[in-house]
Amino acid sequence: MSAHGTSPPAPQALSPTREAIAMFVRRRAAIAGLVLLALIVGVSLIGPVVYDADPFDIAAAPLTPPGTSEAWLGSDQQGRDVLTGLVYGGRATLAVGATAAGIAVLIGVTIGALAGFFGGIVDEMLMRVAEFFQVLPALLFAMVLATLFSPSLIVIALAIGVVSWPPTARLTRAEFLKLRELDFVAAERVIGASTGRILWKVILPNALPPLIVSATFAIGTAILFEASLSFLGLGDPNRMSWGLMIGSGRSYMLTCWWAVTFPGLMIFLTVLAISLIGDGLNDALNPKLRERR
Amino acid sequence: MAGEPLLSVEGLCVEFKGARGIARVLNGVSLSVAAGETLGIVGxxxxxxxxxxxxxxxxxxxxxxxxxxxxxxxRGEDLLQASTPRMRDIRGNKISMIFQEPMTSLNPVFTVGAQICETLTLHLGLRGEAARRRSIELLKDVRIPAAEQRFDEYPHQLSGGMRQRVMIAMAMACEPSLLIADEPTTALDVTVQAQIFDLLREIQKARGMGLILITHDMGAIAEMADRVAVMYGGRVVEEGTTRDVLDHPQHPYTKGLIACVPDLDQEVGERHALTEIPGVVPSVWDLQQGCPFADRCDEAIAPCRTSMPADVVSNGHRVACWQRPGERA
Incomplete structure (x- = not known):
């Protein structure tokens, strides 16, 4: 503060977003996660463009171990190249994961926001619906949905999204319950803002930090979900995915470890990267947690 | 009383439904404010x-x-009958309100400029550069130094007094004809409090705006209000010009409130215990028949516990107390 009676120089105006980014950048694990995820996404997106091959083609003798020139990471029981599978399988896995998480967040945020903001009977009814979905065995329910309809990527993403929104709805509801009582929401009413405006333009931006974190973790969960469905043979059989590779190689696991290990490793690394990013975002966006460290 | 009332509240009752039945939070409140007038509400x-x-x-x-x-x-229009869109148009435009807690009344994720612009966009349709210019003008009107710079700052970068000024700037954005200030200075320290009062008075004078000042501070009433309404248990128990009420309080509750104000003029050596009104405000669930203040009143007589006294008015000084039967019709 200046001692000369002039107004103190205003501290550098940092928006909450930029402050959070600065915080995030300082966390090494989070940056490592981001780099790892960028690599995986990059290979999955660009790989199939530059590396022209059909992952379902026979590329080598069945069960070729890794390290040979025709199949660097080996081939599975049908002679399909594992490396090609990894490069091509990422797209389906990541797309389904991101779409499913997007659907879950969209449903969860809408339902949670309405329940938390309006309370009363609206809250009661929406939360009973959420509980209904929560007590259903999610994997089983997703399996039913996936078998009822033709197992295309969209159907699988929808099935995963529809079963995994309740936690997001609960989190959103809690945030809205807390935020709707704050004075700036009352102040917003006083200036004559409509309910829709208060919901989505006033409260939602304040609720975003925990929601971003939860959405990040939701992607990780959705990827695991997709892998489980594909493993059980309920994925899209015409699209190579990491889950499908593990699923088809599972009976040869002991003689042909590479056909399941490498796609498993990819799923592990992807979910790990997303979790690291989620943790970093949590630290960056939640100032209370930040102080505890 | 000066001129036609800008706002007049007649027999207002508010009920809350709870586990223990229905509680009457407001029980027949009547008030009025004229343009350019300040009504203090204490309690x-x-x-x-x-x-x-x-x-x-x-x-x-x-x-x-x-x-x-x-x-x-x-202005003659019954707001309780108004449609929701009509109400939204009135809020922030014709009638504005500022709150007690400037720390929490601003949205932490937007700049103060964006928040002032919002009101301008909502009611006056101002956008972009026009909204920005007007906002900066408003910030200057409420004596915020370096307004251009403050425009782009976030609430957490401002002090409490600054934030209250921003709140006032927001409330003033559409030049409302009535401002309701709900304990606007309670969270601020005394020097800042005086500045905020000066500012409010100045704006009121310049715009001929009606002001309702809600406070529990008798000092603030004495300084700001033309007229004062004393509330207790969801009723207005006494109302009149500030001078009348402060100099000749009629209701025992008003007397108690005035007695509770510490006297800075007394000798430092001889300190008296501060006066207090025994007991606490009854819970809205426990309000019975009769005067809500009866249980804490040292002048209470038999009728106080059975029925509510009617208002007695003389020379614009209104009081509801069984002990003032003099002019009762």
């Missing part, structure tokens, strides 16, 4: 001051609350 916490303000703007949380009776006439 302890829980006496219904803020609820009155919220009811005027039809912002009583519903459910569980409900405005059950009365009229709120703003």
């Amino acid at each position: 302890e916490s829980g006496s219904g001051k803020s609820m009155t303000a919220l009811a005027v703007l039809r912002l009583v949380p519903d459910p569980p609350g409900r405005i059950s009776a009365g009229r709120v006439l703003f």
